[in-house]
Structure formats: structure tokens, C-alpha cells
Amino acid sequence: xxxxxxxxxxxxxxxxxxxxxxxxxxxxxxxxxxxxxxxxxxxxxxxxxxxxxxxxxxxxxxxxxxxxxxxxxxxxxxxxxxxxxxxxxxxxxxxxxxxxxxxxxxxxxxxxxxxxxxxxxxxxxxxxxxxxxxxxxx
Amino acid sequence: xxxxxxxxxxxxxxxxxxxxxxxxxxxxxxxxxxxxxxxxxxxxxxxxxxxxxxxxxxxxxxxxxxxxxxxxxxxxxxxxxxxxxxxxxxxxxxxxxxxxxxxxxxxxxxxxxxxxxxxxxxxxxxxxxxxxxxxxxxxxxxxxxxxxx
Amino acid sequence: xxxxxxxxxxxxxxxxxxxxxxxxxxxxxxxxxxxxxxxxxxxxxxxxxxxxxxxxxxxxxxxxxxxxxxxxxxxxxxxxxxxxxxxxxxxxxxxxxxxxxxxxxxxxxxxxxxxxxxxxxxxxxxxxxxxxxxxxxx
Numbered sequence: 119x120x121x122x123x124x125x126x127x128x129x130x131x132x133x134x135x136x137x138x139x140x141x142x143x144x145x146x147x148x149x150x151x152x153x154x155x156x157x158x159x160x161x162x163x164x165x166x167x168x169x170x171x172x173x174x175x176x177x178x179x180x181x182x183x184x185x186x187x188x189x190x191x192x193x194x195x196x197x198x199x200x201x202x203x204x205x206x207x208x209x210x211x212x213x214x215x216x217x218x219x220x221x222x223x224x225x226x227x228x229x230x231x232x233x234x235x236x237x238x239x240x241x242x243x244x245x246x247x248x249x250x251x252x253x254x255x256x
Numbered sequence: 257x258x259x260x261x262x263x264x265x266x267x268x269x270x271x272x273x274x275x276x277x278x279x280x281x282x283x284x285x286x287x288x289x290x291x292x293x294x295x296x297x298x299x300x301x302x303x304x305x306x307x308x309x310x311x312x313x314x315x316x317x318x319x320x321x322x323x324x325x326x327x328x329x330x331x332x333x334x335x336x337x338x339x340x341x342x343x344x345x346x347x348x349x350x351x352x353x354x355x356x357x358x359x360x361x362x363x364x365x366x367x368x369x370x371x372x373x374x375x376x377x378x379x380x381x382x383x384x385x386x387x388x389x390x391x392x393x394x395x396x397x398x399x400x401x402x403x404x405x
Numbered sequence: 406x407x408x409x410x411x412x413x414x415x416x417x418x419x420x421x422x423x424x425x426x427x428x429x430x431x432x433x434x435x436x437x438x439x440x441x442x443x444x445x446x447x448x449x450x451x452x453x454x455x456x457x458x459x460x461x462x463x464x465x466x467x468x469x470x471x472x473x474x475x476x477x478x479x480x481x482x483x484x485x486x487x488x489x490x491x492x493x494x495x496x497x498x499x500x501x502x503x504x505x506x507x508x509x510x511x512x513x514x515x516x517x518x519x520x521x522x523x524x525x526x527x528x529x530x531x532x533x534x535x536x537x538x539x540x541x542x543x
Contacts, residue, residue: 132420132452134431137331138306143422147514162423164480167455188306189357192452199456211357214331215308222331226435227514266413266447267464 120203122252123180125159131186131193131210132163139187140228141210141236146185148240149247157251167196174200181205181250183243205250213239261391265398271298273364277381278390279321279340282397284364285384290377292341295368296328299394301360303401305330310356312337312369317345319372321383326369328359337369341380347371414442414538415449415461415470416531417492419481425510426475426498432516433498433527434473441532445539455484465489469538471496473531493538501530 130146133139150158159180165173177197183206184193194207213235214222222232248255260271272278277285282300286293301307309329319325319339326337349368351358358367374380385393418434421427438446447464454461465485471494472481482495502509502523510520 130422132422133450134418134420134435135448135450136306143420144514146422151513160423162419162421162427162480163452164420164455164484165423165478167452168478168480168483170478170480189361190453190456190458192450192456192458196452196456209357211306211308218309226432264463267415267449267460269460269463 119205120179120181122250124157124251124253125180126154126157126205126247126250127159127161127177127180127182129161129163129166129177129182129184129193129197131184131188131191133187133192135225136187137222137225137228137232138210138214140225141213141222141232141239142185142187142193144228144233144236145210145213145239145243148236149243152237153240153244154247154251157247157253163193163196166200166202169200177202183246183250184208185210187211206246208243210239213242216242261387263391263395263398265402268302268402270302270394270398271364272387272391272394273298274387276364276387277340277384278387278393279338279384280393281322281338281340282394283338283340285340285380287374287377287381290374291346292343292372292374292377292380293368294340294370294372296337296359296363297390297394298363299397300335301363301367304328304335305332307356307359310352310359310369312348312352313345315345315348319343319345321380328356340384341372341374342376343372343374343380345370346373412445412539413464413468414446414493414535415465415468416446416535417449417451417454417465417470417472417481417485419472419474419476419479420451421475422513424475425513426502428475428513428516429510429520429524429527430473430475430498432521432524433531436524436528437531437535441528442535446535451481451484454488462488469493471531471534471538474498494534496531496534498527501527 130142150160220235223229282297312326324336325339470492472492
């Protein structure tokens with residue numbers, strides 16, 4: 119396991135065909151922009167996969183959380199296939215399973231309920247982020 | 257003979273496993289003596305989307321063809337598990353409670369739903385379609401469902 | 406020559422979570438897929454394509470592709486070239502912005518009405534590229 123650096127990289131799956139891809143992305147944005155803006159670093163999955171030096175350095179040096187939108191688990195598998203350890207891996211469908219009252223809709227952009235679900239999921243991931251970053255929970 | 261019959265629509269590949277029987281409601285049945293294992297066809301799981309919740313019937317429930325024997329909920333829709341045979345549920349896939357997504361990942365394998373004690377195997381089998389016949393039906397359904405998307 | 410009625414075009418969009426141009430790319434691509442050119446375009450999920458997704462690989466082996474990238478790193482184009490040969494067209498959002506002297510969005514989500522006009526402009530460019538490819542142009 120990597121030593122905490124005070125930062126955590128989040129990589130959502132990038133899917134553009136399903137609501138769960140949009141949910142994965144929105145959850146990542148919630149973490150990066152609202153819940154833990156000082157801790158979260160966001161990078162594009164394809165950048166990591168094509169071997170971009172900056173992106174590779176980011177995921178090599180810091181703990182990585184992947185959020186996938188479908189059972190193909192592209193984000194998780196792609197990161198691991200580059201020899202990079204994934205500290206925590208999620209499938210966004212599990213956020214919906216845990217909060218059945220918040221049914222997300224929309225493929226390009228989530229509806230209001232979907233955005234609410236992403237916000238709830240991001241709040242729930244905050245403790246994991248703090249722990250990986252080596253910070254006291256807020 | 258290969259394990260699957262296949263057809264492609266746009267980028268999507270739809271598979272029909274050979275050696276199984278199929279209902280017109282898109283459920284597969286593997287007959288094993290006087291028992292059968294059943295699950296969702298590749299076509300049905302693809303067009304209905306990723307499974308979030310699965311509600312099964314209790315053990316020992318008697319089922320009859322065409323009747324609902326549980327529900328599957330995806331983000332797109334909730335649809336019934338339509339019994340393809342007559343019999344009694346004697347086993348429910350234990351993985352389904354925690355991992356219903358197996359229906360999407362491996363519909364003809366680890367994504368099976370029920371094992372059923374058959375009451376009238378000969379009659380049920382006569383009503384079901386073999387892989388080739390189901391393939392033809394599925395191709396019609398693909399056009400209806402996906403049209404020119 | 407392939408029967409024109411059977412030709413479809415694969416749209417490979419960069420996911421671009423890191424940049425507003427990535428969001429622009431995704432939204433413009435979905436507009437083309439769902440509204441401007443439904444029936445003749447198919448979405449190719451870039452991470453799945455890279456990870457070896459059978460359906461994405463088979464489709465791109467048979468049909469022409471258009472790549473749409475949010476930045477000059479051109480992940481979609483580079484990946485497509487490596488995995489299925491030269492794309493029929495390669496579009497880079499920043500170049501369209503420059504050519505048309507449009508200010509790109511500054512947010513990665515919750516785009517403004519003005520941003521949505523920019524999405525429409527990019528989508529129309531992409532739709533023209535689809536027509537070009539379907540008519541056999543390069």
C-alpha cells in the first residue's frame with residue numbers, strides 16, 4: 119500500500135453510453151469540487167491508459183480510487199494493467215443499490231435525483247478519502 | 257457445433273447458447289433429467305440493461321409457464337421473471353442476493369436464477385424453442401427493440 | 406465497395422473528465438449519436454475499446470471511425486490508430502474553438518446556456534464529418 123501523500127486520485131470510468139457512467143463521473147466531480155477539493159486530484163482514464171507521463175506520475179505517487187459505471191470495470195482493470203495499485207474500487211450501481219429511493223436518470227447529464235445520489239455517494243466516500251490521504255476525518 | 261449462435265446489431269453481439277431451450281419470453285432452460293435450470297437470455301439482459309435488484313420467489317414455490325416468478329429491476333425497467341416451465345423451485349442461485357449483476361456478466365453461466373423440479377418435462381420441452389428457432393425469434397425482436405438506433 | 410445503407414460510423418470520444426473540453430466532447434458526441442445522426446452512428450466507449458472490449462474492437466475493425474478529442478494529447482485518436490488503424494476523421498475540440506474563435510466552457514459540469522450553444526456548434530461540425538465519411542470523403 120502506498121504511503122499517504124495528503125492527496126488521492128479519483129478516476130471515473132469515462133463511459134458515455136449509460137446512466138451509471140454519468141453517475142461515476144458526477145460522483146468524482148462532487149468529491150473533487152465540493153467534498154474534498156483540497157485532497158482529490160482528478161485525471162482522465164484514457165490519459166493513464168495511453169501512458170501520459172504526467173497522469174502516470176500522478177497515479178504512481180498517490181493512492182487511487184476508481185469508480186466504474188458497469189461490470190466491465192474498465193477503470194479498475196485499466197489502471198491495474200499498468201501495474202498501478204488501486205486502493206479502493208467502486209461500481210456506481212452500488213450507490214443506487216444502497217439508496218434505492220434515488221433513481222438516477224440521464225446519460226449525458228444526470229437529472230436532479232441523479233445529482234443528489236452522486237452527492238450522497240461522494241459524502242459517503244469522504245471517510246475513505248481521508249483515510250487514504252492520511253488525514254483526520256472532518 | 258459451436259457453443260453459441262451469434263448475431264450482431266451495430267456493435268452489439270447477441271448470443272444464443274446452443275443445447276439450451278428458450279421460451280418466447282426470452283428465458284433459457286437447461287433440462288437436466290427431471291430438473292431444469294433457468295435464466296435470462298443474452299438478448300433480454302442486453303436490452304433491459306444492468307441489473308440493480310432481483311426479487312426471487314421463495315423456495316418450493318410452484319411455477320407455471322407464462323406466470324411471473326419474481327422481478328428484475330434495472331435502471332431502465334422492472335421486468336418479470338416469466339416462468340418457462342411447470343414445476344417447483346428447488347434451488348435459488350445463492351449469488352443472486354449479493355451479485356445480481358451476474359445476470360449481465362454471464363447470463364448463461366453464473367447468472368442462472370432457479371433450479372426447478374419439473375412436473376411435465378415432455379410437455380414443457382415441446383413448448384420451448386431450440387437455439388436455432390429462438391435465434392430467428394430473437395433477430396426479429398432485435399429489429400423491433402433496437403430499430404435503427 | 407461497401408453498400409452505403411450498411412455503413413455506420415463509430416464515434417470515439419475522449420472522456421476528458423479533467424477538462425471542460427472533455428465535457429464538451431462528450432456532450433457533442435451524444436448529441437450527434439442521439440439527435441443529429443441516430444441510425445448511422447455508434448458510440449465506441451474509449452476505455453472499453455482500449456481494454457479489449459470485443460464489441461468495440463469488432464465494430465471498429467469493420468466500420469470507419471471519427472475520433473473526438475478534448476485536448477492536444479489526442480487520447481482517442483492515438484488509441485484508435487494503435488488499435489484499429491487510422492480514423493476516417495480526427496477532431497480536436499480546442500482546434501474547433503480556435504478556428505471558430507469561440508470561448509470554450511470553463512466548467513466541467515452543469516454547463517451554462519451559452520456553453521450549450523458551443524456544444525451545438527461542435528455537434529454540427531461532427532455531424533458534417535459523419536456525412537463526409539458516409540459519402541466516402543476523407
